[in-house]
Amino acid sequence: MKTQTLQRRTLGRFALASALFFGAATMFVAPAARAADETPDALVKRLSTDVLATIKADKSIKAGDIGKIMLLVDSKIMPNVNFQRMTASAVGPAWRQATPEQQKRLQEEFKTLLVRTYAGALDQVSDQTVTVRPFRGSPDDKDVLVRTEIRGSGDPVQLDYRLEKTPGEGGGWKVYNLNVLGVWLVDTYRTQFAQQINSQGIDGLIEALATRNKSNAKG
Numbered sequence: 001m002k003t004q005t006l007q008r009r010t011l012g013r014f015a016l017a018s019a020l021f022f023g024a025a026t027m028f029v030a031p032a033a034r035a036a037d038e039t040p041d042a043l044v045k046r047l048s049t050d051v052l053a054t055i056k057a058d059k060s061i062k063a064g065d066i067g068k069i070m071l072l073v074d075s076k077i078m079p080n081v082n083f084q085r086m087t088a089s090a091v092g093p094a095w096r097q098a099t100p101e102q103q104k105r106l107q108e109e110f111k112t113l114l115v116r117t118y119a120g121a122l123d124q125v126s127d128q129t130v131t132v133r134p135f136r137g138s139p140d141d142k143d144v145l146v147r148t149e150i151r152g153s154g155d156p157v158q159l160d161y162r163l164e165k166t167p168g169e170g171g172g173w174k175v176y177n178l179n180v181l182g183v184w185l186v187d188t189y190r191t192q193f194a195q196q197i198n199s200q201g202i203d204g205l206i207e208a209l210a211t212r213n214k215s216n217a218k219g
């Protein structure tokens with residue numbers, strides 16, 4: 001029983017890493033027109049499948065090469081994520097009182113935290129596969145939930161994506177939250193960040209994130 005629990009937690013950590021880095025595999029990015037027209041479930045399926053194939057094929061990404069992963073995050077993932085909304089939701093009400101410079105720093109440090117926290121799980125990639133569960137949506141939807149399952153050793157892990165439809169050039173469906181094993185990523189960090197903000201304010205949170213990132217880098 002304990003072994004199954006550990007396997008499930010390990011697969012869950014891998015699932016979250018895959019979700020955060022799902023765009024890293026799009027070495028051949030879909031044209032803008034295609035991305036704008038793509039349904040949210042098709043987008044998640046394409047990128048999720050690509051990431052597994054690319055991680056398996058690239059030993060440096062699988063080994064957690066932070067420089068290479070960060071480069072891919074900036075060039076391939078960020079266009080598919082509303083990261084400002086993700087960061088603002090994690091910070092909570094204090095985001096509205098933050099200056100533009102503070103908001104910029106928060107996004108930078110939060111992105112680094114996510115990459116460094118979960119990059120180590122990529123070495124667990126082996127025979128995992130991704131299945132998108134039946135999607136119920138309509139053409140008029142602007143906010144949707146796409147449910148997937150990652151299968152590997154042990155029980156399958158449910159991984160859900162929350163996406164919003166963004167307008168204009170470069171728009172289309174963008175991820176703004178993730179759910180692994182019933183836990184929403186943004187909610188988890190909001191609880192952590194609120195404690196820091198309540199005690200030391202926005203600058204205290206920025207400093208704490210920067211310190212944590214430096215510690216992770218040394219580790």
